[in-house]
Amino acid sequence: MKYLSEKAKRLTPYVAGLQPQGEGWIKLNTNENPYPPAPSVFDVLKAADIEKLRLYPDGESGILKSAIGAALCVGEDYVFCANSSDEVLALAFQAFFSGKNNVKTADISYGFYPVWGQIYDVGLDFVSVGSDFSISPDDYKNAEGVVIANPNAPTSLALGLSQVEKIVATNPDAVVVLDEAYIDFARVESAVALVQRYKNLLVTRTFSKSHSLAGLRVGYAIGDPMLIDGLCRVRDAFNSYPLDKLAQLGAAAAISNPAYLRETCAKIIDTREKTISALQNLGFEVLPSQANFIFMQATDAGILYEYLLQNKIIARHWNKPRVDDYLRVSIGTENDMEVFVTCVKQYLNERQKKQV
Numbered sequence: 001m002k003y004l005s006e007k008a009k010r011l012t013p014y015v016a017g018l019q020p021q022g023e024g025w026i027k028l029n030t031n032e033n034p035y036p037p038a039p040s041v042f043d044v045l046k047a048a049d050i051e052k053l054r055l056y057p058d059g060e061s062g063i064l065k066s067a068i069g070a071a072l073c074v075g076e077d078y079v080f081c082a083n084s085s086d087e088v089l090a091l092a093f094q095a096f097f098s099g100k101n102n103v104k105t106a107d108i109s110y111g112f113y114p115v116w117g118q119i120y121d122v123g124l125d126f127v128s129v130g131s132d133f134s135i136s137p138d139d140y141k142n143a144e145g146v147v148i149a150n151p152n153a154p155t156s157l158a159l160g161l162s163q164v165e166k167i168v169a170t171n172p173d174a175v176v177v178l179d180e181a182y183i184d185f186a187r188v189e190s191a192v193a194l195v196q197r198y199k200n201l202l203v204t205r206t207f208s209k210s211h212s213l214a215g216l217r218v219g220y221a222i223g224d225p226m227l228i229d230g231l232c233r234v235r236d237a238f239n240s241y242p243l244d245k246l247a248q249l250g251a252a253a254a255i256s257n258p259a260y261l262r263e264t265c266a267k268i269i270d271t272r273e274k275t276i277s278a279l280q281n282l283g284f285e286v287l288p289s290q291a292n293f294i295f296m297q298a299t300d301a302g303i304l305y306e307y308l309l310q311n312k313i314i315a316r317h318w319n320k321p322r323v324d325d326y327l328r329v330s331i332g333t334e335n336d337m338e339v340f341v342t343c344v345k346q347y348l349n350e351r352q353k354k355q356v
């Protein structure tokens with residue numbers, strides 16, 4: 001198309017998971033939460049003052065920042081909020097990585113990192129994960145920047161806090177961005193515990209997964225006030241009001257309800273472990289997950305993906321080296337996962353019949 005800029009022509013945009021319209025789908029492809037948002041979110045959004053929408057929202061998201069600070073035991077000046085953690089991450093790439101080389105990330109990780117690398121002129125160094133998909137802190141020394149998803153996607157594996165600390169401590173002159181989109185489902189401790197000690201650590205989080213608010217688009221970062229200022233600088237060169245009033249209210253209500261968060265995460269973790277056992281009993285290798293999804297090995301994973309799709313179950317499959325014989329499957333309700341496992345059994349039976 002002749003109107004595109006050279007930069008836009010060169011981009012390879014991120015391909016998001018399908019969002020099918022219509023009823024009857026079991027959607028296990030974008031790691032959304034199968035449970036509704038906290039009751040407190042319903043309350044504040046129903047009571048919201050619609051008349052006030054004529055005014056711009058608070059660009060600093062003050063109410064939300066203080067709710068996040070209180071929930072995570074950090075000062076408000078350690079908090080930055082934006083319209084999704086994808087936006088927080090994109091702003092972090094611009095603030096800390098633009099124009100740099102040797103910004104290290106894992107070769108098997110979140111598919112948006114290479115896209116931001118391209119659009120914001122970041123020289124990314126893709127470090128190979130081990131044969132078991134693990135990340136080794138020793139591979140991340142002498143970087144000009146680091147970005148790691150912990151737990152990682154799509155592998156579902158996580159680094160322990162001491163391993164994270166090693167990466168942060170060995171790179172005092174580079175910003176380490178730790179994307180904790182799935183931390184509420186993990187056994188490992190959050191690196192938020194380290195931000196007061198390390199000025200170069202920025203932890204990003206989202207309300208999309210554990211808080212059941214993918215539709216509200218709210219993300220945040222926790223880090224030293226100096227890093228937060230850097231993010232604000234770039235934000236104010238792009239959009240000074242990234243979060244609308246309703247999003248600020250809804251997210252603040254969600255994070256102020258830790259009991260509901262714990263309860264729904266516990267249910268998902270329980271369903272996850274049951275699903276892993278059921279698949280292992282069928283002979284599948286499944287990575288030990290610390291997220292709200294699983295990464296399962298399957299020969300002909302592409303065929304299994306299509307079979308599930310025909311049965312109105314959507315998983316995620318990538319036609320890429322090293323991961324093409326795996327499926328990533330989000331954890332739905334107990335019932336969703338029973339239907340999924342039954343469908344996988346049916347697939348195995350039909351395949352066996354064809355072979356004899």
Ligand SMILES: *Cc1c(COP(=O)(O)O)cnc(C)c1O
Nearest residue numbers: 084085086110149181206208219
């Ligand atoms: C889902 C996801 C995000 C994005 O979350 P949003 O706040 O919905 O943009 C970021 N990082 C990883 C690793 C994710 O899986």
